[in-house]
Amino acid sequence: MTDKNAQAEEFVLRLDGISKRFGALTANSGISLGLRRGEVIALLGENGAGKTTLMNILFGHYVADEGTVEVFGEPLPPGNPRAALAAGVGMVHQHFTLADNLSVIDNITLGTESLWSRGNGRAAARARIKALSRDFGLAVHPDARVGSLSVGERQRVEILKALYRDARILILDEPTAVLTPQETDALFDTLRRAIAAGLSIIFISHKLHEVIAIADRCIVLRHGKVVGEVDTHSTDRAKLASMMVGGEIALPEAEARAPGPALLRLNHVSTRAKGTATGLRQVTLDLCSGQIIGLAGVSGNGQAALADLVSGLVRPDQGSIEIGGRQPIVWSPREALRHRIARIPEDRHKTGTISDFNLTENAVLEGYSCPPFSRRGWMNWRAAESFAKDIIAKYDVRCQGPAQRIRLLSGGNMQKLILGRVLEPTPKIILANQPVRGLDVGAIAYVHSRLIAARDAGAAVLLISEDLDEIQSLSDVIHVMSEGRLSPGFARGSMTAAELGLWMAGQGFEGGEDAA
Amino acid sequence: WAAEPIKMAGIYTVPVEQQWVSRIHLAAEAAKAAGAVDYVYTENVANTDYARVMREYCEQGMQLIVGEIFGAEQEAREVCSEYPNVAFLLGSSFPPDEAANPNLAVFDNYVQDASYLSGIIAGAMTKSGNIGMVGGFPIPEVNRLMNAFMAGVRETRPDAKFQVSFIGSWFDPPKAKETAFAMIEAGVDLLYAERFGVSDAAKEKGILAIGNVIDSQADYPDTVVASALWHFEPTLNAAIEAINGGAFKAADYGVYSFMKNGGCSLAPLGTFEGKVPAEVMAKIAEKEAAIKDGSFTVAIDDGEPKSS
């Protein structure tokens, strides 16, 4: 850490010897760091390294067991978000803190006026928000209902919340975990403007290229301790990665293979738009054995609809699904499972797992109704538990054991359990929807290698992701989705990211240039 | 009176404000004041708990238990037979049973006589001949009085029309009041006040009301013409004497509510003295005499009265 007395004055924020324990576990121990004016610091670390906890302490959600926080030289009273806000600290939480049923403007102005005042009108607020959106490139409609916004737009609202309160220090906890490349670029553009406007930023991400792109300094946490600090200009992804996990990681490489027969076929399928989510428009697609099909696209262009369709949540309105050459009569999640379709859902917290169930129960969530887990309506918990134990061992899920409630696992470990759950029954078809969102590099490499292994074993894989790198490094064939339409398939390496970007923007589709 | 006051307990399924129970309670308080009994009570007892409460009092060494077992006949009678040395004086729809429960005497509010007389006044006082009656539930204790009242009305107003409503609750005066209002709108000019709240409506709209079981004229001087009162004292005193005389046995004490035994009466006209036509009062006096000497008996009809 740099010598304090010397540069004290140029620090806008200083954390000094922060420690935080949750029962037995030490989430932060003796963390000290300083943030200079106009600087961007990246916080790196594996899932559960303690990043979010540290930021929650800084913002006053948690009270540190030891250590102090100083903002602009003034010590912050602990456990008081109001004081943090007043001192000019704005935080964009990892899990958004927005009220879906309220409008954008309501979410932003919430708590900014004295509760006992009449409130000085929405007109003023609306104008102010419009101005901020313009200056920082955060396009969002002030009167839209937050529940109807895309993830990217919600993120903008979160940032607007901070800017609206003239935050001088901006904390972003995994802001890009849920963003498309385009949205990420837009975000970075915003951040650069913010820096220009004199803000300082702490930025948390698992995506190392982003970190390198935006940050001046990287501070790496492991098991709640600072294990290293580097100047971004003098490092690279590999170095950072090994610093985080404390060892080398082999990133999996998938080389092309000849595809087998089509296992699942979509014939001119269209589905109704659900609320704000676009439906499918005349989608025709073959999922072939031994092939990974990557689906790129800006979020909200029908990927969700396609995922829901394949996982059995929605039926085609027009067109048909064919599995093994036959059309299923009914189409439901259970039916999809019966046809050995493995489904890795987009949101592991909401749809992938049941937070209050233990690992065993979550492990058999899909298979519970058939042997060996149950016979004639009676559960066989012994079988279920040994299954869970297998997964925990085989997929190295870090946990206290099969009886632990899954909410206590980090995202990475949750994801591993889900992976085990769906891959163990050796599926024919795999739907992987944002399989590595929010995971650290180690976990990512692991998930990818599993998908490749499954493919090599003859499964047909449909990989949906907003991360072009991921798509390009894994897919044998890449399709792009825009406004519910599916592009032709592009063979591995036949397209550059830029070219795909154009398709993602809606160009090249028959029916002209009606861009997204 | 015997030296030692009798240990007496009352068990009521409703709060003691409820008119029917209030008459028993007041009689007991009077006896207590007179030193005849040593009186405690429990109110608002669910019928589910009734047998248990009886037992608890018996175990406490009560000598006389007064109450109402309409909703718990069977269980209550079992308890009676388990405590043969305790005297039970209970409101019941069923006749006493010398064989099974020699220590259980029954009673009920047989105040049809007074209700009948109050009806005669009502018939005379109504102009439209359109009379409203608001009741809680159509149980015998209520129907009996309503029917006698209607019979009385027809004496002086054969063409009288009646509107009957039940509000499905003993304690919802606001609802009773609203119901009464509705009747008044529908042309009623005299109300039979079985529930609290009815007289209030009559008072507000300036029409007349006939009280029932209790005398509420004090609260509504210009509204309540007359009331058919129930006096529980004769019933209770009979029981007390029997016990003191060691002669308490299964019997129907219902008769002690009859007018000839002073179990019921027509409340004094009070504020309406002189406002009721003399010939009507004469008719009442004559009927009352007839009832008392037994030459005339008011029919007991427990069927649910209907609007006409």
Next chain:
Amino acid sequence: MTDLIDILISASFWAAVIRIASPLILATMGELICERAGILNLGIEGIMVVGAFTGWLAVYQGMPLWGGVAVAMAAGMLFGLLHATLTIPFGLSQHVVGLGVTLLATSTSSFAYRLALPEVTSPPKIVPFQPLDVPVFSDIPFLGEVLFTQTAFTWFAFTVAVLVSLVLFRTPLGLAIRAAGENPSAVEAQGLSVTGLRMGAVIVGSGLMAMGGAFLTLSAFSSFFFEMVNGRGWICVALVVFGAWMPGKAALGAILFAAFDALQIRLQQTPLGADLPYQVFLMAPYVLSILALILMSRRAEVPAALMTAYNKGER
């Protein structure tokens, strides 16, 4: 049929509707505030009883009528505080605490009443709010009778409804309360205290419920009876849902329910009343409420965090 028409066009009918609706509106607004902040308050039935009792007792002891209303409100807020403390900082089950508070409030009222008036006669009366007839307006043919035969308390009830909707939807405070019921962590992240907001809402809401109860003893009637609230509180819980958590709609719901009630009372007088059992009429308001609920059941916006306790620093 003609009877029905006659009833529906009679001014006295609508006057009755307003009368019957008033206590429901007050209590419904109270429940609505609680639920908007995320707390289901099943204490309502008991809190109404407390309001009915304390309000009446205060006036019986010589306080002015509005003094009685204030006392009722205070008593209600006291039980509101109890409910709030247990369900908000401690996050206990809102079902148990609610029913517990109802039981406690009801029995406490009865107990206190019995101690306060040991020797039993028919319950003592007070002089309740009188219909205030405004000289000129009262003589307007139809409206005159409907509106200006009402007591000041009724006018108060309707004013409260308007105020509640203004505060909830036009002020920063209202926004904060609604947010607390939608997503507490959003409120926390904006530097507001979820606990403070929710407790405030429950306490004030309970005050309104108690005033609804007081209406029964100070305006609708003039003395206190143990069971006189008679399920009205539960109706209000239903009305909040019926009104899709919107003050305006909920008030309309209350009026609708009151109309059903006033109607069944009057239909009992018609020839119909002679042949149909009276229970059918008493049932009508409940049955019709359910039907109405079904008809307007395009999933209302339930406050997202309703019935979920918030414990800061928990994942």
Next chain:
Amino acid sequence: MRLEPIANASLARRLGLPLAALGATVIVAGVLALIAGANPFAVLGQIVTGAVGSKFALLETLNRATPLIFTGLAVAVAFKAKLWNIGAEAQLYAGAIIAVLMGTGAMESPIVLPVSALLAMAAGALVLLGPVLLKTRLGVDEVVTTLLLNFIMLLFVSYLLEGPMKDPMGMGWPKSEPLIKDARLPRIVEGLRLHWGFALALIAAVVVYIIERRTTFGFEMRAVGSNLGAARFAGIPVNRVLVQTALLSGGLAALAGWSEVAGLKGHLSQDLSPGFGYTGIIVAMLALLNPIGVVGTAIFVAGIFVGSDAMSRAAVVPTYIADMLLASALLFMVLALLLTRVRVVRG
């Protein structure tokens, strides 16, 4: 302040706090007794004697617990699946009606008991089925529909008892004919009111426990309750599960009414249940929805009530003290139980 889960609470904490809750209740009782002019130091003894002091008292407590176990189970099952069944009261009466229909001469043989029990469950299930279908098909909030159905059912019963089901020998009082001997649940101890309905309740609790823990249906039920979205995604037939849950819940509540009629009263009257349906919610939540726990909490609730009610007579104070103490005990106890699991920390 905020609450922090305690990993493994000490035995002292887990026993001490509930005892403290009872202690607090006793103190409240003393204060109230004092206010009412009775001897505050006698109340504890009087409550205990009244609740468990004699064979009679103990059996009375269990007797009052019986319907609470059934309604408690009914609520526990429904709430497990986040099905807010506030209508146990109505379902209870449905069961009671069947007990009378079947028990007053429809069948003249011992098998009438099991038959009417099953029909009663069916009836209760039917009563809850409506609201649940409205919920699953049209998204109508079940809290309201089940709540309102309670009022409707009570009026319906009142109609039956004053109309078709009225006992012709009943001297006009609105109650049903008495049940025939075969249709009555025998008593466990002759002369005392406790009947085999209590045993049935215990069995029901065990059965429900087994269903929840050991069957696929139980698993589905808990999954649907904990996270609807995830359950649907995992291929669990959500609506079917909700309906099945409703049938079980309604059936259990119906047994409460059935056993009260067949075991205790021997006939149906309008005031069969002093709010057993609502108290069932308290019982269930106090037991944290655990079926076995329900037995305990039901007996606890019944004991406090019976005990304090008896105390009110022994000490000659207004009987309403019983409900006050029940409510206090309840609130103290939920708080105590919470504090056995979490500790209060600042920040």
